[in-house]
Amino acid sequence: MSETPVLQIRSLKTYFYTKNGVVKAVDGVDLDVGKGRITALVGGSGSGKSMLSMSVMNLVEKPGRIIDGQVWLNGRDLRTLSEKELKDVRGKEIAMIFQEPTSAMNPVLKVKNHLFEAVHTHDKKLRMRDKLDEFRDVLLRVGLGNPDKILESYPFELSGGMCQRVMVAMGIVTNASVLIADEPTSSLDLTTQAAILEELLRLKDAGMAIVLITHDLGVVAQTADDMYVIKDGKVIESGPVCDVFASPQQAYTKFLMEPIALLR
Amino acid sequence: MKRFKLIVKRVVQIVPILLIVTLLAFFLSNVSSGDVATVTLQSRGVQPTEQNLAAVREELGLNAPLPVQYINWLKKAVQFDFGISFQTHKPVSEEIFARFPATLKLALAATLMSLVFSIPLALLSARYKDSTADHTIRILSSVGATIPDFWLGLMLLYLFGVVLKIVPVISGSKLSNIFLPAFTLSVAYGATYVRVLRSNLIEVRRFDYMKAARARGLGEGKALAKHGLKNALLPMVTLIGINFGKLLSGQIATETIFSWNGIGKFAVDSMKVKDLPVIQGYIMIVSITYIAINLILDILYMYIDPRIQSD
């Protein structure tokens, strides 16, 4: 990676202190996310990849707690910021999209209010009227044909694919420098998934740093530039996608990459 | 428009219910323990002899076959004419409408009071889940939900009336002392609202859109109030509406304790003296208000929750 990475995570640890013992969800992770690149976090369910993304934003719910590590974003360590300062970072510098697009939006709030809230939280002086045009072209940029109708509609009136695009739009409208996509396409159909990944590639080319969390190696192979394989909260292998696929070192990575072949 | 079709369908559903209400009210006078003619005569202070019994039967049209009687009664009932009250010899509708404002005031005050203290408490205990505040609020609300409103009324009357002597033990329905009866009613309903709203708020926090709101930079409290509250309040609208309907039908016990002469107290007093026209009038008017409120509630719900008119 040429210049310094936008997001640098150093030996991050997030532990869960539950009744039956400590669960080490994230156990010492080092990670770099470059500008204009897609970095994939791959692992089975329960490997801690989603908890890693929540820890970056310091949105870990009790009984989880971040106990160690630094999270450098554009040269600032988020772990040293107060909750108030962190609120300015969330949404403005780091945006996030989730796995279930239809449930990641408030069912009784129109799309335009969602978009407005994304910007208004960080700049109270803004008024809806003068942001509408910007919203319209952001929706066009993420491939939504008729933005006016969509701005006025409710989340349940949109398909999964459309909802996910609106979530991506919410990331762009505050021109965040990092977008964390937690399993963005696992609950979408194949064709919609291909379209959404196309949008992410376009965002990457426009200079955004994207963290793509997934369990699907097909998505990683066709979309990501670098990849980190995560197992039980630890990074067991990482590097550019072509190198890791060409010569996987760890047994678990080899196992994930093995195609399905039946003994006939 | 889709919504209009739903409203029409809802209104059509009411017809069978209204029919049953009228049948119930009508049968009240025919099948009740005393014979209508004798009871009417006694209320007029006339000795029931053979001739005037026959005369009264003729006057009230009791000899006509049952369905015909029902139709005439229905014709009058539609214009809110339920005959004359035996006790006060004034038209029943007048008596009821004179007392309706008192019950309405009480219902409004109780509902408002129950919301005023239940919503903040629910927000507080959902926000700081499993904290001491949460536990105390939960214990308070479960105890509040168990204390029957009539007993609470008696205890409050004893505390304020007898011990502290602030409130006269026998009070008319002046606005000044609406506080006690309204507070009595609001405790029971409010306790239920706290528990329901709290569990809805906790349920709502689990949804992704709350996490997404936090990820957009909203604080925990703001996200809960801005996104969570509305989604949590939606299911409450029906509950509040139904309870308001019940309050409007006159909380008989509370009205009797605080001698608050609303329509509930009036209905029970007339029940004791077998003043049948009043009972018929009460049943008709209360059912109609209750059904009207349910209808308004459904229509209101269609406008509040956008998801309704689409499915």
Place this chain on the structure above:
Amino acid sequence: MNIIEVNGLCKAYGNARPRNYAVFDVSLGIRKGEILGLVGESGCGKSTLGKLLLKLEKPTKGRITFEGTDITDYSFNEMRKIRNNMQIIFQGSSNAFNPFYTVRQIIGEPLNNYCRITNDDMDTKITAMLEKVGLGGEYLGRYSSELSGGQRQRVGIARALVLNPKFVVCDEAISSVDYALKKQILQILYDLKKQNSFTYLFISHDIEAVKAVCDRVVVMYLGNIMEILPHADSKALHPYTKALLAAALTADPAVKSKKKILFKEEGNLEIPGKGCVFQSRCLYAQKQCMSESPGLAEIQDGHYAACHLLQPEL
């Protein structure tokens, strides 16, 4: 030749006019002993078709023939007589089993309905079946809440195959199983089929698994059959199949297929009144596609497709 056949099969839900069909005019024959793949995106009607074949859902129109006899109008009890020859393996989600039932009762239910055997014979039969799917007798007393996802799926397979049915529908049998177990489950299904010459209808949205397991593959979209591929690796002809296969991402960065989006994105998803169902998203849609819906025609030997652009080459 065909163990089960359907022609003109339709299923519509609700009674709103115009009817929206979950399955529309499906005609299909499943040959004895083959593994027929059935792929398509969510909402294309593949699960509904699977349930219609077993009469777990009542068809709105069309005929179903099982082993030569027409079972379309069979009553609930008439169906009970032949259910031992046709079984279904579900996805194994959280409500796969009655929470009050032990594994013995779960697998024992079909046995009780069709075989008169004593209790201990029953236990040996069940344990034998459990061993076939890679579990053991120690699972007999367990409840489904005490099983992991993989174990639940194996018990589901045992329940379906304990009666040695002739025809088995696998409805998304591997989609709720963790990646590591997918291969084992598929291997079990394949080995059992070879031993007892079952016939499988393998329903899935996982293209890679279907390619690895199935002989022929049927592709469905919005309730209609788009194409029937004679072999799992035959070259797709229908525009929708091409778009679907292009969107299925191969787990190898070297094979960077440039063109991934072979369809128009924002087309609305409602079923068009007339014409081909894929018209709103097809890149090659023409006037004819809008007006008249293409029937399923045999383009090459055993290769069927429903598209005006493809003329039979026979």
Place this chain on the structure above:
Amino acid sequence: MVRNILRKLLHNKAAMSGLAVILLLVFAGIFAERISPHDPYKVDLAVKLLGPSARYPLGTDQLGRCILSRLIYGTRTSLYTAMTVTLVILAIGVPLGIIAGYIGGAVDNMIMRLADIASTFPSSLLALAIVGIFGPSLYNLMLVFIFLWWAPFARMVRSSVIKLKETEFVMAAEAAGSRRISIILKHIFPNTLSPIIAYATLRIAAVIVHIAGFSFIGLGSQPPTADWGVMLNDGRQYISSYPMLLIWPGLMIVVVVLAFNLFGEGLNDALIPSSEERAIVKETGGANV
């Protein structure tokens, strides 16, 4: 399966204390004659309105009757009536719910319309009407509950049956060739049971409160029956002089209702896995609502 439900219940201290109180009351109801110090109906004006004493542990009422004995006999009227009413409501609501849910179509519509009608009537309204027709008595009051309160049970059972019909294990049972009757009894009925048991317990508490409430305003049991509502009503005139007449019956009602609520919620948490169904029971089951 039943083992871990019991284990969860036993660990719940609140539910256990609730159960203990309920068992105590049932015991008191059965052996009322033997354990109550006096005959609750014996009037003796000489000992009228006495405070607690050795002979009359809780004192006497305005007619010289022993308050403690009347409270003990009161359990019979309130607890037994509430339990019988709830059983009858279950006997009507659950089968109707299963039929509506499993068969669907016109039968389902007809039952649900009936349920809508039953749930639009406020119970106080029907109470007035029925008492007007048949005169005030505890049995007529029971009719009110039986006519109205079966509806929530039917609706709850119907919605869980409809959900169950779509589950894999019910479809698998049909595919396994089981008869319809055994599918309903072995698969559907047990899985609708847990919300019903929890909700029924909460509803017993609600019936107790309503019986006392209606008796208090004279629509339920009539003097001289030993009923907590009647005792409250009789004691009203003595609010300033002998408040104890009001405090004891009220406390009894609160204790009984609290016991049933605690036990009901304990059952609710132990029996119902899904939190969403648990919320529905809690929301609709509250005592006063």
